[in-house]
Amino acid sequence: MRSENGWRIRVGSYAPDPEVLADSNITHLGTSEPGKKQPDFVIGDSYNVDVTGARKTSIAEHMGRDCYEHQDQLMTYPTLRGADIAKIFGGAGE
Numbered sequence: 001m002r003s004e005n006g007w008r009i010r011v012g013s014y015a016p017d018p019e020v021l022a023d024s025n026i027t028h029l030g031t032s033e034p035g036k037k038q039p040d041f042v043i044g045d046s047y048n049v050d051v052t053g054a055r056k057t058s059i060a061e062h063m064g065r066d067c068y069e070h071q072d073q074l075m076t077y078p079t080l081r082g083a084d085i086a087k088i089f090g091g092a093g094e
Contacts, residue, residue, distance in 0.1 A: 037065050039092075053079040 020026055020041075026065045030040035031052070037070075039048035048067045054076035062074055 039066070039067050047073070049073050049075060051075045051077070053077060053078050 007089065020028070025044055027042045028040070029038055029042060040051050041049040043049060050062055050068065052062055052074055057077065058079075059071065059074060063071065066084055068074070
């Protein structure tokens with residue numbers, strides 16, 4: 001749940017950005033389906049970019065896909081753990 005929600009929020013925050021929308025060189029292909037092997041954005045004709053959590057497993061999973069050649073193609077965000085979420089929203093955490 002945490003990474004899935006974070007993924008949706010991050011892609012959603014980049015896609016409607018006025019500068020991204022105005023740039024005809026950037027195509028938004030992103031989807032709200034985590035795990036789908038499709039880049040979130042394509043710059044130019046072939047530079048694929050994805051937004052994902054910064055966990056090593058998430059990065060490794062993305063780098064295992066055919067559409068990524070270098071980690072520079074990934075825009076990462078920190079992943080919050082249960083205790084951190086509990087600090088923000090209250091509760092015991094997981």
